[in-house]
Amino acid sequence: MAAAILRRVTHTTAAAAAAATPRVSPLPLLARGISDSTDTITVETSVPFMNHIVDPPSRSVTTTPHELLTFFRDMSVMRRSEIAADSLYKSKLIRGFCHLYDGQEAVAVGMEAAITRRDAIITAYRDHCLYLARGGDLVSAFAELMGRRDGCSRGKGGSMHFYKRDANFFGGHGIVGAQVPLGCGIAFAQRYRKEGTVTFDLYGDGAANQGQLFEALNMAALWKLPVILVCENNHYGMGTAEWKASKSPAYYKRGDYVPGLKVDGMDVLAVKQACKFAKDHALENGPIILEMDTYRYHGHSMSDPGSTYRTRDEIAGIRQERDPIERVKKLILAHDFATAQELKDMEKEIRKQVDDAIAKAKESPMPDASELFTNVYVNDCGLESFGVDRKVLRTVLP
Amino acid sequence: MFEALREALIEEMKLDPTVCVMGEDVGHYGGSYKVTKGLAEMFGDLRVLDTPIAENSFTGMGIGAAMKGLRPVVEGMNMGFLLLAYNQISNNCGMLHYTSGGQFKIPIVIRGPGGVGRQLGAEHSQRLESYFQSIPGLQMVACSTPYNAKGLMKAAIRSENPVVLFEHVLLYNMKEKIPDEEYICCLEEAEMVRPGEHVTILTYSRMRYHVMQAAKTLVNKGYDPEVIDIRSLKPFDLHTIGNSIKKTHRVLIVEECMRTGGIGASLRSAIIDNFWDYLDAPIMCLSSQDVPTPYAATLEDATVVQPAQIVAAVEQICQ
Numbered sequence: 131m132a133a134a135i136l137r138r139v140t141h142t143t144a145a146a147a148a149a150a151t152p153r154v155s156p157l158p159l160l161a162r163g164i165s166d167s168t169d170t171i172t173v174e175t176s177v178p179f180m181n182h183i184v185d186p187p188s189r190s191v192t193t194t195p196h197e198l199l200t201f202f203r204d205m206s207v208m209r210r211s212e213i214a215a216d217s218l219y220k221s222k223l224i225r226g227f228c229h230l231y232d233g234q235e236a237v238a239v240g241m242e243a244a245i246t247r248r249d250a251i252i253t254a255y256r257d258h259c260l261y262l263a264r265g266g267d268l269v270s271a272f273a274e275l276m277g278r279r280d281g282c283s284r285g286k287g288g289s290m291h292f293y294k295r296d297a298n299f300f301g302g303h304g305i306v307g308a309q310v311p312l313g314c315g316i317a318f319a320q321r322y323r324k325e326g327t328v329t330f331d332l333y334g335d336g337a338a339n340q341g342q343l344f345e346a347l348n349m350a351a352l353w354k355l356p357v358i359l360v361c362e363n364n365h366y367g368m369g370t371a372e373w374k375a376s377k378s379p380a381y382y383k384r385g386d387y388v389p390g391l392k393v394d395g396m397d398v399l400a401v402k403q404a405c406k407f408a409k410d411h412a413l414e415n416g417p418i419i420l421e422m423d424t425y426r427y428h429g430h431s432m433s434d435p436g437s438t439y440r441t442r443d444e445i446a447g448i449r450q451e452r453d454p455i456e457r458v459k460k461l462i463l464a465h466d467f468a469t470a471q472e473l474k475d476m477e478k479e480i481r482k483q484v485d486d487a488i489a490k491a492k493e494s495p496m497p498d499a500s501e502l503f504t505n506v507y508v509n510d511c512g513l514e515s516f517g518v519d520r521k522v523l524r525t526v527l528p
Numbered sequence: 529m530f531e532a533l534r535e536a537l538i539e540e541m542k543l544d545p546t547v548c549v550m551g552e553d554v555g556h557y558g559g560s561y562k563v564t565k566g567l568a569e570m571f572g573d574l575r576v577l578d579t580p581i582a583e584n585s586f587t588g589m590g591i592g593a594a595m596k597g598l599r600p601v602v603e604g605m606n607m608g609f610l611l612l613a614y615n616q617i618s619n620n621c622g623m624l625h626y627t628s629g630g631q632f633k634i635p636i637v638i639r640g641p642g643g644v645g646r647q648l649g650a651e652h653s654q655r656l657e658s659y660f661q662s663i664p665g666l667q668m669v670a671c672s673t674p675y676n677a678k679g680l681m682k683a684a685i686r687s688e689n690p691v692v693l694f695e696h697v698l699l700y701n702m703k704e705k706i707p708d709e710e711y712i713c714c715l716e717e718a719e720m721v722r723p724g725e726h727v728t729i730l731t732y733s734r735m736r737y738h739v740m741q742a743a744k745t746l747v748n749k750g751y752d753p754e755v756i757d758i759r760s761l762k763p764f765d766l767h768t769i770g771n772s773i774k775k776t777h778r779v780l781i782v783e784e785c786m787r788t789g790g791i792g793a794s795l796r797s798a799i800i801d802n803f804w805d806y807l808d809a810p811i812m813c814l815s816s817q818d819v820p821t822p823y824a825a826t827l828e829d830a831t832v833v834q835p836a837q838i839v840a841a842v843e844q845i846c847q
Contacts, residue, residue: 250596284629291627300595301628305619311585312620315592322548322574322598345582349589352580505630506665508688 170194171465175400176457182382184389184418187407191399195467197243198458201398204242205235205455206477208259210484211268212428215258215275218488219432224275228289230428231259233396236454237362237422238263240401241330245409248325252300252313253332255290256362256426260332264299266292268487269494278494285497286505298327306333307340310359314346317357328356328412330405336367338381347417351388354416358408359385361421362395368430369439382421389415395424396452425452530700532674533563536681537601539710541571544599547685550577550590551603551640560605561641561700587613587638591620594636599685607642607694608654621690622665637684639693643734643784644832646698650820653828658790660692661762668761669715670694670733674704676759679713687715694761696734718765724754727778727842730769730795732758735782735833742838751842761791770803777808778845782833787815809845814838 170192179186212232218224231238234256241251242263253260261271266282274281275289283291283302291302300316303309313331320327333343338361350357361381365372372379382390389411393404404420411418425448429436436445462468468476541547549564555578558565568576579586583604590600604610610617617638624632644653660666667689671677677695684691721736722743731739736757743753754772758764773779779799781792792813799811814833821831 252592282629283627283631286629287627293628293631295628295631300592300632301624303620305615308588308615308620311588311616312592312595314585315589315594316596317592318589319593319596319598322593342582342585342588345580345585346589348580349582349585353574353577505626507667508625508633508635 176394176397180392182390187403191403198462202458204239206480208235214484228432229256231256233427234424236398237395240398241405243402244405247297249327250298250316250329252309254303254306257292257302261292264294264297266294269490272488272491273494279497280494306337310343311346314350314357317355328409330358332360335363335372350417356412357417358412359419364424364426382419385419388417390419392421395422396454529674529677529702530563532678536678540685547599548575549601552605583609583612588616594634595632599635601637604640607640607656618663622663633688634690635688636690641695641697643696653821655785657761658785667691672733672736675706676713682712683715716760718768719757721757722755724752726752728772728776729753729755729780731782735784738835739782742835745839773803774806779811781813783815786818788818790815812841
């Protein structure tokens with residue numbers, strides 16, 4: 131279906147008609163595809179960038195119909211998945227902590243559009259959509275959420291521990307703030323090996339008050355590490371509003387000697403522009419802070435209704451005015467890159483895709499009992515023991 | 529010993545370009561105990577990184593770099609400072625291999641001097657073996673001679689697992705002739721220091737020297753103690769230890785850890801679980817007192833186990 135829309139788009143442009151033949155195979159679900167349409171459009175971001183000791187990038191962002199449709203698709207998959215996860219949690223198939231990302235999709239999708247898979251991303255526990263953006267597949271995501279064998283961490287990590295090493299996605303961390311030094315370490319390794327890549331180190335407005343963040347920022351600035359600290363400011367640290375937790379909620383300014391930008395995190399094109407700018411900056415000059423002004427519709431996690439510390443009107447208002455998917459939809463319809471019916475059909479297809487993935491994930495069995503002891507150490511060194519008295523082992527590690 | 533550790537570092541850094549060192553004053557100052565003296569001049573500022581005083585985050589950085597494929601050696605200027613990095617060591621270092629389902633390995637070495645020194649005060653005389661021992665996924669070793677310091681350092685750097693290497697403040701100036709050829713010590717093996725028949729004395733790090741001093745007195749009194757330096761604090765080398773117990777049937781553990789929740793406590797229960805039938809006497813464990821280390825010299829000496837106490841304990845066991 132989506133492929134059909136894209137074929138139609140390429141046909142309507144004169145240049146493309148003479149150019150490459152339309153692709154027959156459908157796009158992989160979260161591809162950041164190379165547009166074969168030479169038709170670019172320029173869009174203004176919703177608000178100008180606010181800046182701290184650096185000149186901001188331009189408000190005008192170029193994009194293509196292909197890219198916008200990919201954004202729409204990717205964000206819709208994420209939205210649908212998070213809502214499906216909500217139902218799975220309520221039917222007790224997902225247990226423990228489950229932190230949902232719906233409302234914040236533009237950050238994940240815009241960031242991915244600005245970088246390559248050789249760049250690294252690390253975040254805390256609101257990681258399902260980042261995993262999907264990095265190329266993680268739906269089945270392994272849902273299987274991990276349900277603790278099944280085919281999960282991305284073999285069922286042993288859970289919602290807060292999604293990783294994808296081959297896509298340089300470093301997780302997935304339960305203790306917020308601890309991932310910030312880890313991200314600086316990844317950037318250190320990138321600089322050490324002269325890779326020419328960067329690390330996007332994500333944290334929230336709550337974790338922005340962790341001391342280790344400032345420690346890591348100091349070191350990153352000292353050694354000009356190619357790290358971009360991204361504060362996903364959804365304005366609430368669990369139940370605490372940002373103005374109650376932070377003396378200075380201008381997170382982009384808190385770097386002091388480190389430059390910062392404040393970005394409308396609900397505008398995927400603004401996110402893409404800022405991330406591109408930040409990557410170039412980090413490779414030249416070292417760390418930069420991006421504050422993404424975003425919002426989560428769900429509560430902090432599934433155990434939080436999300437309405438005791440904010441009003442339903444506020445949530446509904448943001449959904450009305452700033453929803454990232456609606457924004458892209460309006461843009462697509464305004465430029466006639468697809469009809470409303472086609473988009474609706476895309477959404478239906480995505481819904482089916484997600485439901486199919488959940489069904490497949492449900493079929494995956496629980497991990498084998500021997501998995502309790504695997505992966506504690508990398509290899510067993512040929513010995514048969516784990517715990518201190520060497521008696522705990524049941525299987526030999528791979 | 530500091531030269532042995534340095535040699536090991538130099539050899540490994542020459543062999544493998546991904547090995548790097550980070551810590552406070554390791555670079556241009558040469559390390560507060562001279563373990564990294566000259567390394568910055570040899571390998572450059574990036575490979576021998578002088579960090580600010582931020583243990584939590586530079587340990588985290590080392591772990592992140594290890595996730596991305598480097599092999600950092602993180603130095604805590606004093607082991608006690610690494611308590612500030614406990615979250616990183618426990619959650620990220622020890623557990624990441626497991627929670628990622630085997631995707632990431634953390635081949636990091638975390639090292640530093642610990643133990644009771646010469647009147648350094650309570651906060652600079654900490655023994656962290658007991659705090660780290662229950663972290664799953666970590667390996668712990670304690671070196672005690674220049675020979676095993678070099679061998680264990682090399683093995684720790686080459687290991688794919690995160691290893692905590694415990695050095696001791698008072699042992700850095702120890703001298704010994706070590707081989708010119710390359711050698712490595714096995715991380716999980718204990719070291720037979722003195723074979724004997726009457727009692728198995730299990731010890732590690734600085735207490736090895738107190739035990740050997742006591743052994744001289746014991747030999748004069750007619751006893752024949754078997755002294756084993758366990759070296760591997762996690763996991764224990766129950767093979768060597770077990771064979772010894774099967775021979776002597778009596779065990780004395782001498783450690784510098786606190787009595788509560790220390791290495792001796794775990795070792796004792798491991799021996800009881802596995803070798804109960806071979807014991808002719810209750811296992812005795814001599815540990816440091818459960819007090820903050822005092823400054824006064826006489827009080828500090830009373831905090832740790834002294835050779836006289838070891839002699840008395842052996843006499844009691846062998847009755």
